[in-house]
Amino acid sequence: MSVTIGAIQGTLTMAAPLLLASLGETVLQRSGVVNVGLEGMILTGALAAVLGSQFTHSAIAGVGSAAIAGILVAVVFIVFAIRLAANQVVVGVVINLMALGITGTVSRAVFGNQHTFVTVTGLPHLIANQSILSILAIVAVPLVSYWIYHTRAGLELRAVGEQPSAAAASGADVLRIRSLAAMACGAMAGIAGACITVGDVPTFQENMSGGRGFIALAIVTSGRWNPYGCLAAALIFGAAEELEIQGQALGLHLPHDILLALPYVVTLVILAAGARSGKSPASLGLPYRKP
Template sequence: MSAAVAEPVVRRGRGWKTPIALGVFAVLALLLLVVFARDGVSTFSFTQTGTVALPDVHLPVRQTGLVLSIVAVLLALGSVPLQRRGGVPRWYVVVFALLLVIGFLAWATAGQRLPIVGLLTGSLALAAPLIFGALGGVLSERVGVVNIAIEGQLLAGAFVSAILASITHNLVVGLVGAVIAGVLVSFVLAALAIKYVVNQVIVGVVLNVLVLGLTTFLYETVLVPASSTLNAPPTFSNLPIPGLSLIPIVGAVLFDQSVVTYLMIIAVVVVWIGLTRTRWGLRLRAVGEHPQAADTVGIDVSRTRFWNVALAGAIVGLGGAYFTLGSVGSFTQNITSGAGYIALAAVIFGRWDPLRASAAGLLFGFASQVANILGIVGSPVPSDILLTLPYVVTIIAVAGLVGRVRGPAAAGRPYVKG
């Protein structure tokens, strides 16, 4: 009897995490937007060359902050009865977050002009490697192998793509090299984790350190002395899609991007369809949830895990190519700067679902682009704090909003037949 009574209490306690989080953020909004309010007008610009001109939106910062803070408090209070009726809807949290973002951007750009199109376009571009990494993480973990080595796969892809594209002056060769580099790192992960039953988390951490040390050594001893020939790859320019790229706002954000970003969009669709609508996806998920049952119906568990981990590495390797072929234009030490760990957080935040993990990657990419733009327009937020913004958002998202989630049941558990 006592156990039966205690169980609903435990569940209810877990469920109150969302209203509590909304309340905390509402209080923070009051402090920032009202107590430390700024004067002036923030201009949200929607200007886009070659399309229908959209009017700028002028927001009086102090009044906007006051109104949005009050609305945030009301929404936080309103989440309490919603939770009692069964839970706070996801759209409710999205609206709450959107209002706070608008309030913060208006406060941070008081007296300045904020290019909304540039903010969204840059967010998608910066999210590309995170989404590639998140997709690889989802595939790997859904098949039962915890992939901590996303950072190493990104770094290997960036390094190899820079060298091959520099030598051949061919971007396609660079992309292929990035894919191969990601697969090679995955082969090591798969061999040690699946065949030799080594702890998957330890293997992933070791691979990250190994790739970082190896690329740093080769960068200093090989690339630096011959930077003009081995570390000067061409980069992808934006490829606007005729007609679609002229659509106001959406055209610039989705249809005027580089090839790597288009590949990222295609990868999201293909992985989602494959994972949820195909026989391959059904087998993959079965191995990740219950390998014993999958084995009894004739699925080769080890082989399925091995090749899908390799496929995940290929996808992540493409994300590594973004850093050298789609952004910086050369390889530097630790060029990924922890992007693999943020991608891993996106996997958890997205609950091991390709679409949700991609949305989480977009969120983190948006945080990075906000930090970049605020640094350019002269925000009062110190530059050091701006640099930490993507990582702070990652911690808040995973620790404050995800709550208790269950990943694939067999993830991280080696399977030994018989």
């Protein structure tokens, strides 16, 4: 029984950063922009949370600095991919590289070579051994969903992602909406980074985001650009990772690599089956230039 509870708690801990990042990316992709740089935003957020927490001795301030750092990375994305209309995949890839380089260099400069042993103030764990960020992630699902589907701003966001020129003709400022969506995505991804440091293991290691940004991209797509879909997909990915850890602890000889590969295979199959069902924002990945 306690194993089951532990597994559920572990799943939530694994799923929370994935969920936060994928919600941010969902908002951005709904506006028609693919941000492959999610991984870099999470990594930057992770370091910013540790630094903020260390210098202010407050984990909440750490979360705040993670959000700000995520927004700063998003600004680079906005300038090149949205304002200058460069290829979104190129800018995203570059952001990942840049984040890897900058966080590695900065953490080495601040903590020296012993940076793995530095621990900072972590967030208090509230109920069920979950940090406040896990709960924030779950609460964000209905909020984001309501915002996308039931508010005027959410309608405009979706219009911009489907037919930017039509949205522009009816008075929407396409570039402004996309930029704001990118900033929201940056903030969410930054907080996702805080989730894996001050919310879980309060220390920083080079490249500690470990591919979570790419998993979050998979979650957005397999969740069909819907916050509740993201929740379901994030829990599946989280459970797969948790099952691997629990399996090792219990001495089960699961072929854990197969287990870990399964969510990706499932995502591919979902994509192959439903890519033309019209759920994907029609102008996804296409840069928009003012006429």
